[in-house]
Amino acid sequence: MxxxxxxxxxxxxxxxxxxxxxxxxxxxxxxxxxxxxxxxxxxxxxxxxxxxxxxxxxxxxxxxxxxxxxxxxxIGYLPEERGLYQDISLDRCLTYLASLKGLNPGEAHQRIGEYLERFDLASVRQKKVKELSKGMQQKAQLIVALVHQxxxxxxxxxxxxxxxxxxxxxxxxxxxxxxxxxxxxxxxxxxxxxxxxxxxxxxxxxxxxxxxxxxxxxxxxxSSNDLLVRATTPLPPLPGVIRTEPHNGAVKLSLAPEVSPQEILGMLVARGICVEQFEIAMPTLDEIFIRVVQGRKEDKA
Amino acid sequence: MSKFWRVFSHEYARHVLRKRFIFALVSMPLFISVIMAISIFSAVTQTNFSPIGYIDHSGFLANPIYPPETQGMLERTVKLIAYPDEASARQALEANKIQAYYVLATDYLETARADLVFVKEPDNEVQNQFITFLTTNILTNQPAAVRDRIASGNSITIQSLDGSQRMSESDWFNILVPILSGVLFFIVILTSGGYLLQAVVEEKENRTIEIVVTSVSPGQLMAGKIAGNISVGLTQLLVWILFLLVGILIGRNTIDWVQRIQIQPSYLVLMALTLLPTFVMIAALMAAIGSMVTEMREAQQISGLFTLPVMIPYWFTAAIMTNPNGPLAIGLSYFPLTAPVTLVLRAGFTQIPTGQLVINLLVLAAAAVVSVWLAARTFHMGMLNYGKRLSWRQVFGKSTPTL
Incomplete structure (x- = not known):
């Protein structure tokens, strides 16, 4: 289910x-x-x-x-629009919100205490929420989302x-x-x-x-037919490679459609190049997202 | 414990346990006590109780009966000194031994002519004491009952046919009871309404509302908030009534008119029946306003639209007192926002016809139900409208809430 x-x-x-x-x-x-x-x-x-x-x-x-x-x-929920009761102590605020999730006061007190220790907030538990820094409040909100397991x-x-x-x-x-x-x-x-x-x-x-x-x-x-290769010496020109460009200390090789990564690896080994890294260049989610959104715009156009 | 009670106890405790609330709770009766003490002190210190002299040319005060001497805080007996002639009395006046002297003419018993000689006119209280002294001595030979009756003077008491309403010159303070009850009513309703307004706006302002509504149903949340804040108001009311009772108990022994304060049980029942729906109505309206707006300042401005009408009957206090069953008083009793104070005022001065009263209370109860519905609707529509105020059209329009 x-x-x-x-x-x-x-x-x-x-x-x-x-x-x-x-x-x-x-x-x-x-x-x-x-x-x-x-x-x-x-x-x-x-x-x-x-x-x-x-x-x-x-x-x-x-x-x-x-x-x-x-x-x-x-269900534990950490909303995008975050907030806590500002005018009461952190301890009371967390205990109340935990009680709304069905915890009894004793349970709530114990678990909140554990989280406050872990998040380094134990020393400010009696302070009013509005006196806490933004980061502290963010951590407190996370406690609200998780305290009832x-x-x-x-x-x-x-x-x-x-x-x-x-x-x-x-x-x-x-x-x-x-x-x-x-x-x-x-x-x-x-x-x-x-x-x-x-x-x-x-x-x-x-x-x-x-x-x-x-x-x-x-x-x-x-992913397209690209490789990421890092070697101890500069790479020589290889047949079947359409384009090369530097990429985070390595070299990104764009292969012709009929060329496989295995063939390129074979050529590098045959030429005695010391290879430190050899991988299929997978696109990042950012790149995929940009491609999807641009594709959508082109479709609309 | 159900979530309603958790919301209720949170709302109640967050106000009642605050220093600000306790200060407001105690400061009100203290403030009134201080004002009363200052008034009494200034009344006492401004009245000159130094002796009064008299010269009796008529001779009927040959064997005078002087009033018993009392030296209370509010009522002190002025010492009366007889002088054989005007010259000695004038001498005493100039020497500041007396504050004034009366000269009773030889035909005083026929003409009742007496001249008062003074540098600064004595207070009424002092003059009345001398008049009482004269009356007592004139009536010396009369039977005690006749003497007392004449001395006590006229006392007109107006009473309603069923005996539930009574008013006389000596019961003047009973007029204050409905007026003060209304003021108390007004303050308490607005205080708890204000707290609720603050509670709802605050949750929107500080963005806690989204966590709360994913933990508890909106119905339980609003019910807990309304009940919690009404209880804050009731706590305030009970504490003030307690102070009042203590004040009356203390005053009973020292202040004469406090002994004659009368509050009918039926009046208290009417107060309770009016108070409850009014509380719910105002609280729900405040919750609705809180859900509509985005900031406390804006909420306070709009809430004035609902709280000012509650005060309107006070502008017509005289009209309602003189004609408590007139068209104006009856009209104001039918309008839910003006009904609470009008009913409390009217009930202090008349017997409100039962039929009318039932309709008034039913209208008030219906208004409370509609207000709760409006609060729930506005809350559903406005709870996540951060930074954006709901329009009146949205609130009263046909569209259903998004929730």
Missing amino acids: PSVEVNHISKTFGSVRAVDDVSFVVNPGEIFGLLGPNGAGKTTTIRVLLDIFKPDAGSVSILGGAMTEAKKNL PDLIIIDEPFASLDPINTQMVKDLLLEQRSRGATILMSTHQMHQVEELADRFVLIDHGQAMLYGELETIRRDY
Whole structure:
């Protein structure tokens, strides 16, 4: 049974079609990426699947059916528009929000204490939220999303305005949650973050799903006949190579369609070149995204 | 504990446990006590209780009966000194031994002529004491009942046919009861309404609303918020009533008119029946405003549209007092926003016809239900409208909420 099943949902606000016939499935225990540029319809999609908005068309199944009050306790949510009660102490704020997820005060107090220690916030737990730095508040919001050990975690732009140390901490935390068995739906416009973490993804642009599937399969589908080669000496001209260009300390070779990578490797070995790196040049998600969006524009034109 | 109670206790505790709230709670009765103390102090210190002299040419005060001497804080007996002639009295006046003297003519018992000589005219209270002294001595030979009756003077009491309403000259302070009840009512309703307004706008302003609505149903959330903030208002009301009762208990022993304060149980029942739907109506309207707007300042401006009409009956207090069953009073009782204070004022001065009262309370209850519906609708439509105010057309238009 999928954790989330979105079937052909559409949502319009006035004259703007924010989501247009989007479908995808999130499997239990995976990290799933919901990708797209700003304004693509990611947040609207999340709000539809969390039952904040009703879709104009299509249906959503979450943890095996429609959203219920009981299921809200099984879901952790870090919204893009983040916020906490500013005028009360961090401890009270977190305890209240945890209690709304069904934790009793004792449980909430204990788990919040553990997270505060881990996030280095224990010393400020009695301070008013408004007295905390932005980074501290961001970490506190993450505690709200995770404290009740949800089965499904939905996080919208988790790395926004985080420094590199905290970004790494969030990544580690997400991987830890996955190994605990939680399903994670991560929405972001930062494609490279998804490359590191997600197993599968859907890419949305202008409310429509442009790409959907396993990360590696899609990258392979979009890879061209290019190689990345790093050698101890400069590469000589090779037959079958149309173009060469430097690429992050290596050389990117564009091959003619009838030439295979094995033939090139054979030529390099035959010429006694010491090869340090030899790989098929897979496109990054950013490159794939640009190609998809440009292709769409050309189709429209 | 259900999530309703969690929201309720959070909303209640976040106000009641604040220093600001406790300060406001205690400062109001303290402020009134200080004002009263200053008024009493200034009244006492401004009245001159130094002796009064008199010269009795008529001779009927040969064996005078002086009033018993009292030296209370508010009521003190002025010492009366008899002088044989005007020269000695004038001398005493000039020497500041007395503040004034009366000269009773030889035919005083026939003409009741008495001249008062003073440098600064004595206060009414002082003059009344001398008049009482004269009356007592004139009536010396009369039976005690006649003497007391004449001394007490006229006392007109107006009473409603069923005896539930009563007003007399000596019960003047009972007029204040409905007026002060209305003021108390107004302050408490607006305070809890204001708290609710703040609670809803704050969640939009600080963006917590999205986390909250994915944890608890909007219905439970709004119900918990409204009940929590109404309870804050009721706490305030109860504490103030407690202060008032303590004040009355203390005042009973020292201030005469406090002993005669009368509050009918039926009046308290009417207050309760009016208070509850009004609380819900104002609270729901505040929640609706909070959901519509994006900032607290804007919310406060719009809330004035609903809170000012609550005060309107005070502009017509005199008209409502003189004609509590007139068209104006009845009209204001039918309009939900002006009904609460009007009903409380009217009930203090008249017996509101039962049929009218039932309709008024039903209208108030219906208004409360409509307000809750409006609050829920506005909340659904406006909760995620960050930085964008809902238009009146959107709120009252045909379109259904997005949720």
